Amino acid sequence: MKWFKRIALLLLVFIGIVFYVNHKKLTMISGYAAKYMVSSVLIANHVPDSVKAIDLDAPLIKLADVNYNHSKKEATANVYGLQNRKAIFRTGLGGALVPDDFKSSKTYIRPNRNQHFDSIAYPYGHLPPKDSTFKEIDYDQLSMAMAQVFSDPEIQKTRTALVLYKGHLIAERYADGFNANTPILGWSMTKSLLATCFGILEHQGKIEVNWPAPITEWKDDTRKNITLNHLLRMQSGLAWEEDYTKISDVTQMLFLDNDMTIAQKNKEAIAKPGEIWNYSSGTTNLLSGILRQQFRNYQDYLDFPYAEFLDKIGAHSFLIETDLAGNFVGSSYGWASTRDWARVGQLYLDNGVWNGEELFDKNWITYITRPTANSNGTYGGQFWLNSKGDYPDVPKDLYSMNGYQGQHVYIIPSKNLVIVRTGLAERPDYDANAFLSMVAAAVVE
Template identity: 30%
Template sequence: MRHLFRSATLLVVSLTLNGPAALAEETETTRNAYAAGYLANFTCSAVFNASKDWAAIQRDELTGIYPLIAEPVAQLEPEINHDEKWVRVAYDDGAHTRLSVWRPRLGCVDLPVGATLASIELLDQPFPHTEVSHQDDGTPWQTNTNALSAAQHQALQQVVDQAFSKHYGSGARTSAVLIANTETILTERYAEGFTPTTAQRTWSVAKSIGASVIGVAVQQGRITVDEPAALENWSHPLDPRGAITLEHLLHMASGLDSNRAGNRTDRVYMGGGLVSDTATEAALEVAPGSRWKYANNDTMLALRVLRERFTDTNDYLRFPYTELLDKIGMQHTFLETDWQGDFILSSQVWTTARDLARLGLLHLQNGRWNDEQILPANWLDYISTPAPAQPATTSPGYGAQWWLYNERFPELPNDTIAARGNRGQFLVLIPSKNLIIVRRGYDVAGEPGFNEHDFSRDVLKALEATQSQ
């Protein structure tokens, strides 16, 4: 794997989930580098993954964001090269720049501090040049105008109306809602300016996509969940991290130090850092499997484990596309990487409501698609089984990179699971009801976001309506 050069060391901020920084330790230069990296990446991805214009990017991607970088982001302006598909942002009065580059299928990659336009040619290019498609015919769902009774339709539309208001959270800003079963899309609505092919960032819903990629590898016999992670960086016989298994990582139970808030990995997300020199460097804090702690690093490490089972980087980069996304029609999904080719599947995925629903459909079909077993037949059971170590009882439970709405939440069926992400991204699956619920949004940081539990509960109530009612 070719290297650009080692990025500057950047400090990581501690932040509570979806909340403001508790202890911001960054220097002004580091914060400015983060802000420029954030602006470069989100502008690049929104333009070239989602075909959004600058006004829409300012409205959606750059408002309601992390307080840490909100102010400096507002003071910066991106340089967008539509022909060569890159975005550059100068900061510190032009002394430094950040650069984000689009690649076919892979979306945008953030180059490290100090990278120049000449660095672009050093990036891996595993796919030929392709344009982003503006078509989605709704395959494999069939149009069925009789799928709902009149009463169900009316009740469901009232719930969807509420989803596009502040009913489910004062900070909620809904961009898309899709509700489907295995046969048909029951209802689908988009905010103005959005269509079925408008991709947006999944944030931590990406973790469940990452688990699905792992599931494909398990089905193909490339890897097993109970085997040691066996990362090269942990290979010394004295290294206690050798006891960490892939399953520990999937369960958010690695035992690794991930600072006060494991959901904040700013150096990778905004700083041009690498998975290989951040996540793999964390020290063991408690025994693997003994503690549940939400940590982006655990997800990135799980995919790093799979990567190290490949001998060729481009083979690895193509694997999620050829073996999962392309097979189920997720053609508007971009799995973004760091500049050394590690997928950032803890957050950095851009996709559409329909593509997320397709992933849900694959799970409701027990991993089978067009007579091919893509995921293990028991994968839905596996990801829905509570991990040995669990979050606090006030939170949903946790399986393998999916949240569990089991007996803790009596208003939903016990088999309800969800992929959940920042700013109100949700993919909810209720197998016993044959139901897929997708909500996308741009919820405002620091305000109550969209409540997916209440929305899912109300969707179920609407579908229970009868013609006589």
């Protein structure tokens, strides 16, 4: 009996140690599952069982037991009954994880949307795309490219793909359960949207990218030398760990923090501004907080990305989710249909001009496509670059909006192409070089 008690005590101690070591990880796993579920159901209109079976069937995440409550419009999740998390939905603001003591009766300010519908063909308006043909397009080659990106569906896991040429829709395909109106979570493609807001403000004469970052907490130390340019280029020199496979700065920010603008702001400097390049979702959310400072009131901040950018180009399906503190989660949480993601690419291909109105200066594109020092030519200003041939068989002037699990908007100016691909797999499972090179080869001018 004495030995039994000792063994039982040792077992309890062991369980306690395991829980202590892993409780934060379990909290983030259940948080991911709950947040993804509520947003997928209420933004993208996905069926909860499908979200469970497909989207959440990923390493560690599939350990979560997640449930969606239709009447309350909320999702809950836990791992083996531990670390229960809840996510709610706020109209116009999207989903958010909430603490246990959260009061659900709270009301929210939401963005004002001017969702006008232009009576011209897509992508510049909302009428059906023109049935256009171009003598310089090899349509057989284009069809092979679209077949390629949807091949090996259990490996590449492509969901949607679309090609615009000279502002005309020339190819489009959707996996079962998706269509031209289905909102897609862009993950880190949202960083490029947030950066575009700064490009618009600069064009309006309200900011300059070389201004010091307006962070009061930095005024008495070396961080005071960090500029908006350093932040846009991920060159702040601040410590940050961007690792989604473990407890890291980024996973704690996304799944534990109510205010996601703070995490990067509180980090120490590990290098001088400009000395190193370090990809950081925390930096983009810090920029979201800085964006908020540019407006007299919260309503103006909420309205700005839509009023001055997304709704102006007719991309009305867009929703950029906010954290509980009301900040746009510019690092990760932008949703839109594949066609509307393509509109953003077309705006860049057209040098910031939309139906005759200049939203940002063409020099902004020069800025965001200039390679950032120490990024090995792969990064500009919240956009990714092919300047060093990361995609070896694709034109080097390609630049792109990239997101987790292979969300992409590619712009190839030399070919007059905008290409969108979304899915649940990244390179090398998704063969981006093959798809892009085949599409580019279809333009034979």
